[in-house]
Amino acid sequence: xxxxxxxxxxxxxxxxxxxxxxxxxxxxxxxxxxxxxxxxxxxxxxxxxxxxxxxxxxxxxxxxxxxxxxxxxxxxxxxxxxxxxxxxxxxxxxxxxxxxxxxxxxxxxxxxxxxxxxxxxxxxxxxxxxxxxxxxxxxxxxxxxxxxxxxxxxxxxxxxxxxxxxxxxxxxxxxxxxxxxxxxxxxxxxxxxxxxxxxxxxxxxxxxxxxxxxxxxxxxxxxxxxxxxxxxxxxxxxxxxxxxxxxxxxxxxxxxxxxxxxxxxxxxxxxxxxxxxxxxxxxxxxxxxxxxxxxxxxxxxxxxxxxxxxxxxxxxxxxxxxxxxxxxxxxxxxxxxxxxxxxxxxxxxxxxxxxxxxxxxxxxxxxxxxxxxxxxxxxxxxxxxxxxxxxxxxxxx
Amino acid sequence: xxxxxxxxxxxxxxxxxxxxxxxxxxxxxxxxxxxxxxxxxxxxxxxxxxxxxxxxxxxxxxxxxxxxxxxxxxxxxxxxxxxxxxxxxxxxxxxxxxxxxxxxxxxxxxxxxxxxxxxxxxxxxxxxxxxxxxxxxxxxxxxxxxxxxxxxxxxxxxxxxxxxxxxxxxxxxxxxxxxxxxxxxxxxxxxxxxxxxxxxxxxxxxxxxxxxxxxxxxxxxxxxxxxxxxxxxxxxxxxxxxxxxxxxxxxxxxxxxxxxxxxxxxxxxxxxxxxxxxxxxxxxxxxxxxxxxxxxxxxxxxxxxxxxxxxxxxxxxxxxxxxxxxxxxxxxxxxxxxxxxxxxxxxxxxxxxxxxxxxxxxxxxxxxxxxxxxxxxxxxxxxxxxxxxxxxxxxxxxxxxxxxxxxxxxxxxxxxxxxxxxxxxxxxxxxxxxxxxxxxxxxxxxxxxxxxxxxxxxxxxxxxxxxxxxxxxxxxxxxxxxxxx
Numbered sequence: 087x088x089x090x091x092x093x094x095x096x097x098x099x100x101x102x103x104x105x106x107x108x109x110x111x112x113x114x115x116x117x118x119x120x121x122x123x124x125x126x127x128x129x130x131x132x133x134x135x136x137x138x139x140x141x142x143x144x145x146x147x148x149x150x151x152x153x154x155x156x157x158x159x160x161x162x163x164x165x166x167x168x169x170x171x172x173x174x175x176x177x178x179x180x181x182x183x184x185x186x187x188x189x190x191x192x193x194x195x196x197x198x199x200x201x202x203x204x205x206x207x208x209x210x211x212x213x214x215x216x217x218x219x220x221x222x223x224x225x226x227x228x229x230x231x232x233x234x235x236x237x238x239x240x241x242x243x244x245x246x247x248x249x250x251x252x253x254x255x256x257x258x259x260x261x262x263x264x265x266x267x268x269x270x271x272x273x274x275x276x277x278x279x280x281x282x283x284x285x286x287x288x289x290x291x292x293x294x295x296x297x298x299x300x301x302x303x304x305x306x307x308x309x310x311x312x313x314x315x316x317x318x319x320x321x322x323x324x325x326x327x328x329x330x331x332x333x334x335x336x337x338x339x340x341x342x343x344x345x346x347x348x349x350x351x352x353x354x355x356x357x358x359x360x361x362x363x364x365x366x367x368x369x370x371x372x373x374x375x376x377x378x379x380x381x382x383x384x385x386x387x388x389x390x391x392x393x394x395x396x397x398x399x400x401x402x403x404x405x406x407x408x409x410x411x412x413x414x415x416x417x418x419x420x421x422x423x424x425x426x427x428x429x430x431x432x433x434x435x436x437x438x439x440x441x442x443x444x445x446x447x448x449x450x451x452x453x454x455x456x457x458x459x460x461x462x463x464x465x466x467x468x469x470x471x472x473x474x475x476x477x478x479x480x481x482x483x
Numbered sequence: 484x485x486x487x488x489x490x491x492x493x494x495x496x497x498x499x500x501x502x503x504x505x506x507x508x509x510x511x512x513x514x515x516x517x518x519x520x521x522x523x524x525x526x527x528x529x530x531x532x533x534x535x536x537x538x539x540x541x542x543x544x545x546x547x548x549x550x551x552x553x554x555x556x557x558x559x560x561x562x563x564x565x566x567x568x569x570x571x572x573x574x575x576x577x578x579x580x581x582x583x584x585x586x587x588x589x590x591x592x593x594x595x596x597x598x599x600x601x602x603x604x605x606x607x608x609x610x611x612x613x614x615x616x617x618x619x620x621x622x623x624x625x626x627x628x629x630x631x632x633x634x635x636x637x638x639x640x641x642x643x644x645x646x647x648x649x650x651x652x653x654x655x656x657x658x659x660x661x662x663x664x665x666x667x668x669x670x671x672x673x674x675x676x677x678x679x680x681x682x683x684x685x686x687x688x689x690x691x692x693x694x695x696x697x698x699x700x701x702x703x704x705x706x707x708x709x710x711x712x713x714x715x716x717x718x719x720x721x722x723x724x725x726x727x728x729x730x731x732x733x734x735x736x737x738x739x740x741x742x743x744x745x746x747x748x749x750x751x752x753x754x755x756x757x758x759x760x761x762x763x764x765x766x767x768x769x770x771x772x773x774x775x776x777x778x779x780x781x782x783x784x785x786x787x788x789x790x791x792x793x794x795x796x797x798x799x800x801x802x803x804x805x806x807x808x809x810x811x812x813x814x815x816x817x818x819x820x821x822x823x824x825x826x827x828x829x830x831x832x833x834x835x836x837x838x839x840x841x842x843x844x845x846x847x848x849x850x851x852x853x854x855x856x857x858x859x860x861x862x863x864x865x866x867x868x869x870x871x872x873x874x875x876x877x878x879x880x881x882x883x884x885x886x887x888x889x890x891x892x893x894x895x896x897x898x899x900x901x902x903x904x905x906x907x908x909x910x911x912x913x914x915x916x917x918x919x920x921x922x923x924x925x926x927x928x929x930x931x932x933x934x935x936x937x938x939x940x941x942x943x944x945x946x947x948x949x950x951x952x953x954x955x956x957x958x959x960x961x962x963x964x965x966x967x968x
Binding site for chain 1: 607609611688689691692694695696698699700702703704706707710711713714718847848851854858902904905910912913915916917918919920923924927
């Protein structure tokens with residue numbers, strides 16, 4: 087969502103429109119830069135990912151028309167398409183929000199925050215703790231669901247953000263000038279510590295570390311909403327809608343923060359050149375802490391939304407979503423905020439399509455979905471290490 | 484040989500006295516004798532046995548390293564080490580089998596850590612999926628001998644099938660004889676080759692990556708191997724899936740192991756119920772020790788060879804290394820392959836010793852545990868890595884479980900009430916996490932740092948007091964001789 091991409095290219099179809107004075111004036115208003123443009127971008131990404139994957143799926147259907155006797159793959163695709171797209175979008179936004187944490191920290195410190203997946207886990211556990219507290223106080227059902235969701239997101243986001251800042255202060259800041267492998271190893275250590283501390287707390291307080299969200303019993307979250315698309319009816323889960331709405335709002339806020347505020351400008355400056363921005367009077371340490379806070383808050387909020395969606399979390403849920411979000415960040419181009427969004431949506435969609443269609447291939451089956459994500463990660467790193475939207479960076483000697 | 488005094492200059496009188504060969508030898512012998520006495524003094528019925536054992540096991544098991552570190556005449560060191568490994572360890576092990584088990588596990592993990600040390604310490608390529616190669620070796624021997632209903636057992640392809648059904652045809656009989664005598668070592672070589680090949684296969688796509696990207700891709704690779712091990716039970720059952728492979732065969736036990744065990748036990752006045760089990764442990768101890776010895780030797784030779792120096796060059800600066808004509812591709816692949824090959828060989832030994840493997844034996848935590856060994860000991864330093872493997876293995880398999888046992892004993896005796904959720908044995912990841920973080924924060928070069936790495940990491944923090952050139956005459960070699968000018 088960087089503003090550079092606003093600059094029009096010459097010779098495009100839309101040239102007359104873009105060069106018109108009204109458009110020029112409109113494109114410089116805050117309404118366009120912070121509301122219309124990012125939403126448009128999200129819609130374009132969703133449509134592009136959907137079209138791309140649908141085309142791919144039909145291509146597979148052309149090559150293998152009947153993966154199993156009496157099952158025509160193309161029929162299955164058209165029947166399942168709306169459901170797959172919707173679940174892909176909702177899980178994709180979760181990945182995108184987690185990927186933002188990787189990408190923001192990478193942009194500023196050029197370092198992969200390996201412990202971010204555990205921040206995500208922490209957010210989901212905090213969300214559980216909050217709801218469990220309300221539930222044991224007997225007031226959970228009385229709260230307005232919308233207020234409940236907002237409060238959960240805020241609480242788990244802020245708690246996770248603070249945890250991320252704490253981790254940065256304790257484990258990364260003293261090592262800022264050390265060889266690159268050193269903070270990576272501390273990050274691995276931190277993630278094991280977080281898993282075990284959460285497990286210890288959970289098993290001491292409620293004697294179980296398999297945490298089931300108490301929203302299971304609330305009709306608002308559980309009853310699916312039927313949506314009729316064409317001839318088939320799709321049941322959309324309320325939690326999916328909540329994820330999409332919350333994620334879009336948070337992404338708009340992030341876009342405004344990074345591109346529209348002074349602090350955001352500071353963060354962008356540091357990501358370009360840390361030493362020089364320090365000389366220019368930008369409080370580097372504060373900005374880095376802020377970056378960790380925002381990344382952590384997004385990861386934690388995504389964790390709470392994820393927990394709300396799947397209904398059951400453990401101290402070990404962070405690893406796989408974290409790795410997928412990392413793949414998303416790399417796919418989009420690590421360090422690039424728009425790229426994280428695109429990558430997250432793509433990975434979410436790919437996962438939803440695989441989950442929807444792989445069961446028709448008995449030889450492969452759904453068990454290998456994770457391997458395919460790793461395959462994408464390795465393929466991206468080999469063939470386009472700068473990602474889809476990243477710039478090619480030459481190796482500095 | 485590294486100098487002891489170069490690390491901590493011989494300033495104090497104590498160190499100076501200790502660095503005399505005769506004193507060193509005397510101290511070493513005294514240490515070993517006292518450690519052995521401690522072990523024999525342990526009373527297994529005492530309430531405090533777990534705690535006492537927790538203290539004494541490390542004292543005893545670290546004694547070979549003490550002998551290797553103190554200054555003494557070379558002959559004395561070799562004799563002392565041979566006596567320790569060939570006599571003291573088996574005798575103590577027969578009287579106290581858990582210590583023998585610990586020694587076997589230490590040799591297994593020290594070998595693994597040394598293999599990872601080639602990749603991480605020598606060549607500077609952070610590999611978080613190292614356990615995958617270990618799994619390749621372990622599954623190779625497991626699939627070859629386990630009676631679990633895999634495709635191998637169904638088609639009677641396993642080693643144990645051949646061994647128990649000696650056919651009448653001379654070819655098959657000859658093969659059975661071979662299987663009974665040396666199949667284990669044969670499969671070990673296949674394991675070396677297979678894991679090395681997998682190492683190259685992993686190395687090829689990640690050649691261009693470095694640093695954190697490499698770490699994540701290797702982590703993913705480790706998970707991929709584990710997912711395959713878990714899911715390759717259908718459509719064709721190769722690995723028996725999540726149930727794992729059970730009753731994996733051990734290598735054939737030479738008869739004299741049992742008679743040796745029995746005679747030692749009778750000398751010590753111990754009643755051994757099943758000498759074959761103990762003798763089998765002794766066999767694994769021997770194989771593990773020989774394997775570890777070979778690996779240490781290969782590591783030392785590799786480090787000082789052209790290959791080792793090329794790895795150091797790559798680790799320090801890849802671009803400069805290319806500019807100096809280091810064949811980058813070949814050297815990186817070689818690092819992956821040789822590290823993997825060690826893991827493959829040890830995987831075969833591990834499967835035979837554990838008799839059961841499943842995908843859960845090869846999770847990420849296992850890779851991180853091995854990495855922690857390398858880091859705690861000191862990346863790149865062979866002796867340091869062995870020390871790190873000893874410490875981490877002891878913490879994992881002895882200290883934490885014994886703490887749990889002690890707490891349990893106290894709880895049963897009604898003296899202490901700590902909730903079972905806080906059982907220390909359950910918090911191994913927590914302890915390792917703290918170890919990694921604290922080591923990186925306060926001693927990033929490890930307990931016994933490699934020289935160049937120590938300099939590199941110290942000059943950042945202590946710019947003013949760069950390690951000064953020691954006057955050479957102050958340095959005393961490990962074996963006590965003053966270096967010749």
